[in-house]
Amino acid sequence: MASRFQFNISATDGAARTGMITTPRGEVRTPAFMPVGTAATVKGMLPGSVAETGADILLGNTYHLMLRPTAERIAALGGLHGFMGWDRPILTDSGGFQVMSLSGLRKLTEEGVTFKSHIDGSKHHLTPERSMEIQRLLGSDIVMCFDECPALPADRERIATSMELSMRWAARSKQAFGDRPGHALFGIQQGGLEQDLRAASAEALQEIGFDGYAVGGLAVGEGQEAMFGCLDYAPGQLPHDKPRYLMGVGKPDDIVGAVARGIDMMDCVLPSRSGRTGQAWTRRGQVNIRNARHADDPRPLDEECTCPACRTYSRAYLHHVTRSKEMIAGMLLTWHNLHYYQELMAGMRAAIAAGTFAAWQAQFHALRAEGDIEPL
Amino acid sequence: MASRFQFNISATDGAARTGMITTPRGEVRTPAFMPVGTAATVKGMLPGSVAETGADILLGNTYHLMLRPTAERIAALGGLHGFMGWDRPILTDSGGFQVMSLSGLRKLTEEGVTFKSHIDGSKHHLTPERSMEIQRLLGSDIVMCFDECPALPADRERIATSMELSMRWAARSKQAFGDRPGHALFGIQQGGLEQDLRAASAEALQEIGFDGYAVGGLAVGEGQEAMFGCLDYAPGQLPHDKPRYLMGVGKPDDIVGAVARGIDMMDCVLPSRSGRTGQAWTRRGQVNIRNARHADDPRPLDEECTCPACRTYSRAYLHHVTRSKEMIAGMLLTWHNLHYYQELMAGMRAAIAAGTFAAWQAQFHALRAEGDIEPL
Numbered sequence: 001m002a003s004r005f006q007f008n009i010s011a012t013d014g015a016a017r018t019g020m021i022t023t024p025r026g027e028v029r030t031p032a033f034m035p036v037g038t039a040a041t042v043k044g045m046l047p048g049s050v051a052e053t054g055a056d057i058l059l060g061n062t063y064h065l066m067l068r069p070t071a072e073r074i075a076a077l078g079g080l081h082g083f084m085g086w087d088r089p090i091l092t093d094s095g096g097f098q099v100m101s102l103s104g105l106r107k108l109t110e111e112g113v114t115f116k117s118h119i120d121g122s123k124h125h126l127t128p129e130r131s132m133e134i135q136r137l138l139g140s141d142i143v144m145c146f147d148e149c150p151a152l153p154a155d156r157e158r159i160a161t162s163m164e165l166s167m168r169w170a171a172r173s174k175q176a177f178g179d180r181p182g183h184a185l186f187g188i189q190q191g192g193l194e195q196d197l198r199a200a201s202a203e204a205l206q207e208i209g210f211d212g213y214a215v216g217g218l219a220v221g222e223g224q225e226a227m228f229g230c231l232d233y234a235p236g237q238l239p240h241d242k243p244r245y246l247m248g249v250g251k252p253d254d255i256v257g258a259v260a261r262g263i264d265m266m267d268c269v270l271p272s273r274s275g276r277t278g279q280a281w282t283r284r285g286q287v288n289i290r291n292a293r294h295a296d297d298p299r300p301l302d303e304e305c306t307c308p309a310c311r312t313y314s315r316a317y318l319h320h321v322t323r324s325k326e327m328i329a330g331m332l333l334t335w336h337n338l339h340y341y342q343e344l345m346a347g348m349r350a351a352i353a354a355g356t357f358a359a360w361q362a363q364f365h366a367l368r369a370e371g372d373i374e375p376l
Numbered sequence: 377m378a379s380r381f382q383f384n385i386s387a388t389d390g391a392a393r394t395g396m397i398t399t400p401r402g403e404v405r406t407p408a409f410m411p412v413g414t415a416a417t418v419k420g421m422l423p424g425s426v427a428e429t430g431a432d433i434l435l436g437n438t439y440h441l442m443l444r445p446t447a448e449r450i451a452a453l454g455g456l457h458g459f460m461g462w463d464r465p466i467l468t469d470s471g472g473f474q475v476m477s478l479s480g481l482r483k484l485t486e487e488g489v490t491f492k493s494h495i496d497g498s499k500h501h502l503t504p505e506r507s508m509e510i511q512r513l514l515g516s517d518i519v520m521c522f523d524e525c526p527a528l529p530a531d532r533e534r535i536a537t538s539m540e541l542s543m544r545w546a547a548r549s550k551q552a553f554g555d556r557p558g559h560a561l562f563g564i565q566q567g568g569l570e571q572d573l574r575a576a577s578a579e580a581l582q583e584i585g586f587d588g589y590a591v592g593g594l595a596v597g598e599g600q601e602a603m604f605g606c607l608d609y610a611p612g613q614l615p616h617d618k619p620r621y622l623m624g625v626g627k628p629d630d631i632v633g634a635v636a637r638g639i640d641m642m643d644c645v646l647p648s649r650s651g652r653t654g655q656a657w658t659r660r661g662q663v664n665i666r667n668a669r670h671a672d673d674p675r676p677l678d679e680e681c682t683c684p685a686c687r688t689y690s691r692a693y694l695h696h697v698t699r700s701k702e703m704i705a706g707m708l709l710t711w712h713n714l715h716y717y718q719e720l721m722a723g724m725r726a727a728i729a730a731g732t733f734a735a736w737q738a739q740f741h742a743l744r745a746e747g748d749i750e751p752l
């Protein structure tokens with residue numbers, strides 16, 4: 001194992017890159033999709049099953065963990081990895097995004113944010129310094145700066161003010177993070193859909209200096225076209241030789257479009273959340289397994305998929321257990337969705353390495369355009 | 377694989393027996409505990425995980441499956457085994473017990489029972505003939521006679537009338553079942569807590585002739601002392617050389633007491649249902665993992681247990697995910713409970729084979745009397 005955090009790009013194809021992040025906890029093949037383990041569990045999955053899907057790294061949520069069971073408790077128990085039974089790398093967010101989403105329950109100042117817990121209404125304070133402390137207590141391998149971002153659309157002044165505050169918080173985050181060999185700190189670019197503000201943010205972050213850079217403040221209501229418009233320039237404003245992380249994205253076609261624009265890492269609750277509501281993602285797009293057309297269908301969700309749901313079960317079974325609200329429905333569909341997402345990433349990595357990513361994308365879109373298999 | 381249903385006793389110790397049921401689908405080591413897979417899934421478990429706990433056989437519920445997804449649909453899809461991904465033996469109940477539990481929603485006649493679905497209020501009819509047809513459509517390996525039983529306490533006349541009806545239904549079940557090599561049909565003894573009625577029922581069943589015999593009508597509110605009182609004589613009224621199945625039992629000490637009295641098979645929802653509500657069963661008795669005393673406890677539920685919950689997780693983690701209502705809580709605790717139940721059965725089988733079952737029982741009770749480990 002490496003003793004420090006490294007990133008190496010092994011191939012590029014257009015703006016897309018493939019490579020490897022190396023940490024003392026293990027390697028992360030990029031482009032990487034990180035399943036979300038909000039409250040110290042990827043909902044509906046055992047950690048060994050998450051690893052079986054091909055995930056190299058998980059995301060943990062500072063906001064949820066600080067409230068329950070608390071970062072101090074997890075630290076006393078030896079850290080998040082052992083607590084949740086996942087020994088590979090973990091990236092933690094800063095808590096900022098989720099606290100900002102608690103409209104009405106929070107108060108923002110230069111110092112930080114005061115908010116009330118959604119669990120018991122208790123009052124909490126988050127600052128760049130406290131976020132760094134929590135992420136250290138959790139034992140996170142990749143720590144995110146504490147930042148603030150407005151929902152889009154927002155006016156330019158609100159976006160500029162927010163970005164500037166986030167840059168001051170980024171400097172405080174770096175200062176508080178200190179020197180922690182083997183652990184990485186990522187800065188977060190803000191600036192909404194304003195190219196010059198994004199450039200200013202990228203410049204401010206690089207002056208501070210980080211191990212990786214996130215494109216923040218997207219996937220907050222702007223739509224795919226606007227997001228891709230921003231990704232046409234934002235990754236290029238960030239250092240070429242550091243990982244670029246697009247936070248909270250997304251649907252499979254969002255992910256493919258982001259990778260094509262130079263993104264190396266992503267996370268999203270979508271594959272797991274969809275799985276718990278009967279939604280499956282396949283090479284042919286989205287399938288609502290609750291639909292009555294699946295009730296007698298002996299075929300698997302995707303005949304080429306090798307996940308346990310597709311290897312063992314018919315659409316009829318998945319339909320039955322979803323309708324019956326059985327736990328196995330969420331377990332199998334989450335597994336399938338995470339498996340599909342990891343296959344998607346593996347396919348892109350191979351295509352970028354082979355220099356055939358354009359053809360791979362054409363095939364990806366062509367199969368989705370065909371749509372799901374016809375009912376029997 | 378055997379081409380027909382067989383039962384062989386390899387050792388006895390007092391009234392307790394150990395042996396093997398052989399079916400074309402596989403072997404069942406007795407005494408056997410059958411996890412309940414009500415709606416074509418053992419709640420919270422993948423079938424491979426159920427097999428890993430050591431279960432040789434599952435129970436499926438005719439009542440639930442006939443309503444959703446329907447027996448005809450499962451038959452068209454190739455049967456219950458393939459549908460739910462479990463290729464080992466399956467025993468199905470007759471639907472009788474669950475229909476009888478629908479008080480107010482059902483009407484009982486000599487012919488059978490008319491009832492309304494708890495799912496959509498639709499009207500259904502169950503008779504011995506229809507129950508046999510449904511269990512055949514499901515592809516059940518061990519089919520149960522359609523019977524009727526009153527909740528206890530009930531007066532002697534109600535018990536006698538009900539038992540006699542069940543015996544007429546047993547004859548009709550046998551007739552309707554016909555000759556199905558490789559599949560077994562079990563009769564169900566009734567008679568409440570009346571020894572002479574139990575004897576008459578056992579005699580009536582043996583005149584018809586079955587591949588195995590259940591002790592029915594217990595675990596319906598009479599309490600452990602009364603149940604054991606009945607089990608002191610009921611198994612001995614049934615043939616020695618056929619499996620004896622105690623339906624719907626029970627807690628670990630119920631199970632041990634039943635095996636000591638000559639029972640070979642049992643089923644119960646308890647280990648899986650308990651697991652979904654934060655209740656764990658260990659060698660030291662019941663543990664409520666929701667209790668605050670576990671919040672900081674780094675120790676496993678049971679340090680000698682080899683299940684994934686005990687191998688990987690602390691009580692603190694199990695407490696956290698249970699309090700947080702995470703799916704993994706029910707998944708891990710169900711796995712642990714089913715694992716513990718199967719270890720219990722394996723322990724009893726080994727002790728009976730070694731002729732040390734009395735000492736084994738003393739140890740079982742002594743450890744439970746000590747109670748759960750002290751808080752840190």
